Amino acid sequence: MNKTLVTDLKQGMMLAESIFAQNGSILVAEGTALAGSIIKHLQEMGRRYVYIYDENTIEADPGEVLVSRVLATAQNKIHSYLPYELYPESDTGVRARYERLNKSLAEIIGDPKVSDFLLDLRTIDESTLEHSINVCIFSLLIGAGLDLPDNLMAYLGTGALVHDVGKILLPPEVRGDLSNLSEKEQQAYQEHTNAGYRLLREKGFEAPVAKVALYHHERWDGGGYPTKLAGEKIDLLSRIVNIADVYDSLTGPLAATRYLPHEAIEYLYGAGDMYFDARIVRAFIYNVAIYPLGSVVKLSTGEVGIVVNVAKNISSRPIVKICYDKNNQKLKYYHQMDLYQEKTVFITKVLL
Numbered sequence: 001m002n003k004t005l006v007t008d009l010k011q012g013m014m015l016a017e018s019i020f021a022q023n024g025s026i027l028v029a030e031g032t033a034l035a036g037s038i039i040k041h042l043q044e045m046g047r048r049y050v051y052i053y054d055e056n057t058i059e060a061d062p063g064e065v066l067v068s069r070v071l072a073t074a075q076n077k078i079h080s081y082l083p084y085e086l087y088p089e090s091d092t093g094v095r096a097r098y099e100r101l102n103k104s105l106a107e108i109i110g111d112p113k114v115s116d117f118l119l120d121l122r123t124i125d126e127s128t129l130e131h132s133i134n135v136c137i138f139s140l141l142i143g144a145g146l147d148l149p150d151n152l153m154a155y156l157g158t159g160a161l162v163h164d165v166g167k168i169l170l171p172p173e174v175r176g177d178l179s180n181l182s183e184k185e186q187q188a189y190q191e192h193t194n195a196g197y198r199l200l201r202e203k204g205f206e207a208p209v210a211k212v213a214l215y216h217h218e219r220w221d222g223g224g225y226p227t228k229l230a231g232e233k234i235d236l237l238s239r240i241v242n243i244a245d246v247y248d249s250l251t252g253p254l255a256a257t258r259y260l261p262h263e264a265i266e267y268l269y270g271a272g273d274m275y276f277d278a279r280i281v282r283a284f285i286y287n288v289a290i291y292p293l294g295s296v297v298k299l300s301t302g303e304v305g306i307v308v309n310v311a312k313n314i315s316s317r318p319i320v321k322i323c324y325d326k327n328n329q330k331l332k333y334y335h336q337m338d339l340y341q342e343k344t345v346f347i348t349k350v351l352l
């Protein structure tokens with residue numbers, strides 16, 4: 001926008017900032033195209049300058065920009081974790097699921113109640129917004145695998161996206177690195193569940209959504225928080241988000257010991273029926289391609305390759321196109337290795 005002298009105003013220019021009367025009421029609103037009578041009035045008021053939209057600048061609404069960036073990120077992730085073109089039923093089942101999830105995502109992220117929180121999630125710390133998007137994607141993929149109806153899918157995706165929103169009310173010392181918290185600080189941290197529930201209810205979110213914030217740290221054996229509910233007493237949506245949350249935390253940048261995707265799956269599988277609902281762990285394993293297509297991975301043989309294919313139900317053992325040998329020399333002819341067949345070879349590192 002341009003700061004423009006009132007004497008230089010011309011009819012049709014568009015006001016970029018509202019003009020207020022002395023009592024605080026809006027005299028001429030932002031976005032108004034200036035008519036001759038308004039310009040004359042401004043001159044009579046003794047006003048010296050106003051702000052005018054410059055036709056060479058495009059002003060963006062920060063809320064809208066964030067919504068479209070979050071949506072694009074989320075849709076990219078869905079495409080990576082549900083590579084529908086590879087599965088045998090690509091013409092029907094998986095493609096329909098992919099389209100359904102994309103539509104749900106647009107509705108969830110575009111909901112003004114949700115988009116109001118996106119900036120808050122971004123400011124909690126460097127990774128909370130990214131983590132929230134991942135948890136939303138994994139939860140929706142599990143929910144679709146369990147054939148949840150549309151209304152539950154909407155609650156699930158929304159609850160997953162805002163599950164940690166209570167953290168905005170935490171004191172700064174219990175945000176970010178949680179590895180060395182005192183007992184008192186841990187209790188303060190755990191309050192983000194109750195705080196999230198209250199905040200979401202105050203903002204008009206439905207109870208099933210707010211419950212996800214409340215119960216996403218409960219554990220199947222009753223050892224979680226804040227209420228120590230166990231088994232099916234923990235609502236289904238919170239059990240799903242809990243598994244998505246633990247998986248992303250184990251494999252994410254803030255993990256004390258960062259797990260490889262298949263190691264995190266082994267942990268979930270091993271702890272299933274103790275810490276987690278084993279049925280949901282299975283739904284995760286069957287419905288999320290944990291090594292997205294295009295991941296660059298290093299193998300235990302020392303070779304480096306790209307994940308080019310993934311078989312349904314065994315996504316922790318993808319097919320890798322080997323591009324570099326164990327001496328880091330680029331191969332003239334690439335070849336494929338199916339890790340499901342080559343049982344002694346495993347992924348040791350995700351490079352990209």
Ligand SMILES: [Fe+2]
Pocket residue numbers: 163164192216217
């Ligand atoms: Fe949390």
